[in-house]
Amino acid sequence: MPKSLITSPPAALRLTIDGDALAANWRWLRERGGEAACGAAVKADGYGLGARGTVDRLAREGCRDFFVSSWAEAAVLGPMPEGAALSVLHGVREADMPAAVSGMARPVLNSAEQVARWKAAAGGVCDVMIDTGMNRLGLRPEEAGVLEGLAIETLMSHLACADEPDHPMNERQLARFRRVRASIPAKRYSLANSAGICLGDGYGFDLTRPGLALYGGVPVPDDADQRRGLQPVATIEAEVIQLRDVEPDESVGYGATWVAGLPNRVAILNVGYADGYLRGFSNVGSWRSGDAACPVIGRVSMDLVAVQVGREVREGDWLALDRDLPALARTSGLSQYELLTTLGHRYQRRWT
Numbered sequence: 169m170p171k172s173l174i175t176s177p178p179a180a181l182r183l184t185i186d187g188d189a190l191a192a193n194w195r196w197l198r199e200r201g202g203e204a205a206c207g208a209a210v211k212a213d214g215y216g217l218g219a220r221g222t223v224d225r226l227a228r229e230g231c232r233d234f235f236v237s238s239w240a241e242a243a244v245l246g247p248m249p250e251g252a253a254l255s256v257l258h259g260v261r262e263a264d265m266p267a268a269v270s271g272m273a274r275p276v277l278n279s280a281e282q283v284a285r286w287k288a289a290a291g292g293v294c295d296v297m298i299d300t301g302m303n304r305l306g307l308r309p310e311e312a313g314v315l316e317g318l319a320i321e322t323l324m325s326h327l328a329c330a331d332e333p334d335h336p337m338n339e340r341q342l343a344r345f346r347r348v349r350a351s352i353p354a355k356r357y358s359l360a361n362s363a364g365i366c367l368g369d370g371y372g373f374d375l376t377r378p379g380l381a382l383y384g385g386v387p388v389p390d391d392a393d394q395r396r397g398l399q400p401v402a403t404i405e406a407e408v409i410q411l412r413d414v415e416p417d418e419s420v421g422y423g424a425t426w427v428a429g430l431p432n433r434v435a436i437l438n439v440g441y442a443d444g445y446l447r448g449f450s451n452v453g454s455w456r457s458g459d460a461a462c463p464v465i466g467r468v469s470m471d472l473v474a475v476q477v478g479r480e481v482r483e484g485d486w487l488a489l490d491r492d493l494p495a496l497a498r499t500s501g502l503s504q505y506e507l508l509t510t511l512g513h514r515y516q517r518r519w520t
């Protein structure tokens with residue numbers, strides 16, 4: 169048989185994305201945003217879960233405003249559903265101009281240079297980012313004079329500390345953004361990301377831009393309301409590709425960092441740091457076989473991890489990773505954002 173006719177065997181690693189949970193999270197965030205319309209950040213390929221699937225699912229719920237970071241991401245994503253718009257957060261470099269003037273998305277202009285570039289090309293309707301204290305992207309409020317003559321759809325700013333509700337930066341940035349709104353004309357104003365939405369009504373303005381919480385992240389894990397309202401979206405499962413018995417005093421994995429006390433049944437799973445199951449889970453992570461916890465033993469390898477299992481587990485069984493992102497973040501020392509965006513490309517992906 170010619171090689172091209174042999175179908176690729178299924179991966180021993182799968183990622184299931186729960187479209188209903190994604191939609192429920194979006195509706196919860198929309199409600200929390202009060203009067204504001206609710207958009208969706210789908211940069212980094214929808215935080216690792218798939219930008220295209222996310223856009224299509226949320227557009228069906230009524231989401232009309234999507235955000236990617238670059239024109240390369242906009243191009244890969246392809247056309248927006250009817251009535252939906254895409255904004256490119258990093259603005260326009262000279263090299264982006266052909267893509268930008270094609271109208272596939274709106275640039276979010278971040279600097280006087282980008283504004284001049286857009287005006288010189290008679291670029292049309294755009295978004296603008298004003299920096300209200302984060303000192304990342306955006307024009308300083310004092311530079312707003314250069315915006316004269318632009319047709320601004322959404323004027324936005326971004327919060328630096330919204331996941332710390334009591335941080336004084338939040339009110340400082342809110343006050344600055346209110347002054348910006350009073351002095352720079354635009355069709356709509358937008359300040360809040362996921363955590364910003366949870367700060368309360370005053371932060372919603374006309375449009376919110378959640379990312380993390382759509383995908384099952386919880387901005388403030390101690391907040392019972394967020395815990396109740398936001399559901400996990402991603403389920404990760406890995407297949408047992410070998411079982412072994414490890415005798416007392418034998419070690420498991422690179423560096424021999426785990427040594428058996430009693431005899432142990434060990435399952436080797438087809439997942440590793442190349443799949444975003446990073447080394448921070450070594451000796452502290454945990455998987456599930458049904459209801460039974462299967463602790464990670466030894467170091468996580470590139471494509472493999474060893475877990476302790478009971479006698480009922482068989483080669484070919486599938487073990488699942490805990491779906492609770494805040495718990496995974498606490499265990500591994502990674503952020504919830506990192507856990508999602510490092511997932512990698514080796515999963516068999518499925519939307520339900």
Ligand SMILES: *Cc1c(COP(=O)(O)O)cnc(C)c1O
Nearest residue numbers: 209326361362363377378379380
């Ligand atoms: C990434 C991003 C968001 C979404 O932030 P989350 O914390 O994931 O909700 C919103 N606005 C801007 C400008 C961003 O860069």
